Amino acid sequence: MKKTAFIFLALLLGVSLTFADGGKKYGKDLTLTKTTKVSEILENPEQYDGKKVLIEGTVVNVCKKAGCWIEIAGDKDYESITVKVNDGEIVFPADAKGKTAVVEGEVFSVVPKSEAGCKGEGGDKECGDKEKGEKSENHENCKDKQVKKETPQKKYLIKGIGAVIK
Amino acid sequence: MKWRKVVRILHRDFGYLAFGLTIIYAVSGIAVNHTSDWNPNYVISRDSLKIPPTRDSSLSKEEMVAYVITNLNEKDSVISSFKSSPMVVDIFFDGKSYKADLKTGRIKAEIVEDRAVIRQTNYLHLNAPKKIWTYVADAFAVILILLSVTGLFMIKGKKGITGRGKWLTVLGVLIPIIFLIIYF
Incomplete structure (x- = not known):
């Protein structure tokens, strides 16, 4: 019995080590081979909206609690792009900061609530109240927000499918 | 049976x-x-550090990194860095990072350890x-x-x-x- 258990354990360990991937790959396998520069995506975001890209860069920030997003530095100073993944599907490690990540995903855009003009929680209410007749300095602020409503600032992110962190 | x-x-x-x-x-x-x-995988601790501020906004990323590590007398090896704004640089070490604002001299340190x-x-x-x-x-x-x-x-x-x-x-x-x- 002892011999059988030992052989079983040795076999299991051997097979596991053979198939182990080091834990540096996240999500699905990367399918693209040509990387796109982050600066190129940020300069022409509409062109990449909805398209699958492969990017590479330093991980400069990681979601602290759930590892559900990482921020990748661009090839130019001051530039970075956020890679968001479905909660639990991929969990980026908190110690990935500073390491190089190769990420495949789809570019998508969001309008952050605070920049979505007067729409959404808070903003809508604030403008609604002011529009009831209060013509003050605040009303001017509200008008500014109304202008923003017409031209909301889109933020471009990448929905991560797979990644390799080196 | x-x-x-x-x-x-x-x-x-x-x-x-x-x-x-x-x-x-x-x-x-x-x-x-x-x-x-909580983060079930890591213990993340934060600290605030201070170095002499500088108003020199012409520093390159490498010069900013050198300025910070010299003033902190940091011995660990830098693995990468990121200039997020003209006066702010992120410096990454193995399991540790600094976000340094050279204008104010304030540094936010973050240490990540395995649970x-x-x-x-x-x-x-x-x-x-x-x-x-x-x-x-x-x-x-x-x-x-x-x-x-x-x-x-x-x-x-x-x-x-x-x-x-x-x-x-x-x-x-x-x-x-x-x-x-x-x-x-």
Whole structure:
């Protein structure tokens, strides 16, 4: 019995080590081979909206609690792009900061609530109240927000499918 | 051999086999159940440091990094850096990072350490290894089903499934159903 258990354990360990991937790959396998520069995506975001890209860069920030997003530095100073993944599907490690990540995903855009003009929680209410007749300095602020409503600032992110962190 | 004896043997031996994985999945289950309260894999500590500020906005990223590590007398090796604005640089070390604002001289330090044992249990529980581990986890799930079914029929009489066992089993089935009715 002892011999059988030992052989079983040795076999299991051997097979596991053979198939182990080091834990540096996240999500699905990367399918693209040509990387796109982050600066190129940020300069022409509409062109990449909805398209699958492969990017590479330093991980400069990681979601602290759930590892559900990482921020990748661009090839130019001051530039970075956020890679968001479905909660639990991929969990980026908190110690990935500073390491190089190769990420495949789809570019998508969001309008952050605070920049979505007067729409959404808070903003809508604030403008609604002011529009009831209060013509003050605040009303001017509200008008500014109304202008923003017409031209909301889109933020471009990448929905991560797979990644390799080196 | 009587069928109840077979049930007991199966329950006993699969119970031994499942012990290790049950502990791993249970410990990790508690850990990942509270992700809104803590990071189950890492202990992240923060600190504030101060260096003499500078108004020189012409510094390159490399010069900014050198300015910070010299003033902090930092001995660890820099693995990478990122200039997030003209006067702010992020410096990354193994398991540690600094976000330095050279204009104010304020530095936010962040140290990331593994949560020993729990991180490893989460790694297995959340199937991070994938590949063959997927099948090991599947086999474990089948063993758990087997353990729960054989557990019902291990003993007969008042304490068996026909006695108080049936009420406890009904209770165990009702608990998730009640929660589903309330929350789902």
